Amino acid sequence: MKRIVVISIIALLLVSCSKRTTIEQVDYDLKGMLENKVEVQNLEIKKISPFSENGQELDSVYFDCDLLFTEDLFSEDFKFNKGMNVSAQNNLFIYDKRNRLIALKFGKTNQIDK
Numbered sequence: 183m184k185r186i187v188v189i190s191i192i193a194l195l196l197v198s199c200s201k202r203t204t205i206e207q208v209d210y211d212l213k214g215m216l217e218n219k220v221e222v223q224n225l226e227i228k229k230i231s232p233f234s235e236n237g238q239e240l241d242s243v244y245f246d247c248d249l250l251f252t253e254d255l256f257s258e259d260f261k262f263n264k265g266m267n268v269s270a271q272n273n274l275f276i277y278d279k280r281n282r283l284i285a286l287k288f289g290k291t292n293q294i295d296k
Contacts, residue, residue: 204243207277207283208245208275209222219252219262220249220252225245225246227244227245228246230243230244240284242276243275243276246272246273247273248294251268252264270288274286274287
């Protein structure tokens, strides 16, 4: 009985550690893509789905978050001003088994009114 409890606790710790690493990885990748001009808030992993494509093992990570822009960020496709709050829902990052981001799709974004 004690052995089952110990194994269960170890399995739970491993799962929580891997989820924490995934949250940290998503946070890191979001900041990098947005030139470190954003603070990621309320990051929530909705689902992690492993799959295989062309023999490569991959993970789909679905998540929601809020973004607070700490500096102006402009490109041809978008404009975010310093202090702007944005809610980003139903986002998807795809990672290989080395935790490298290989694909992404942003979902619905809305500006959060203060």
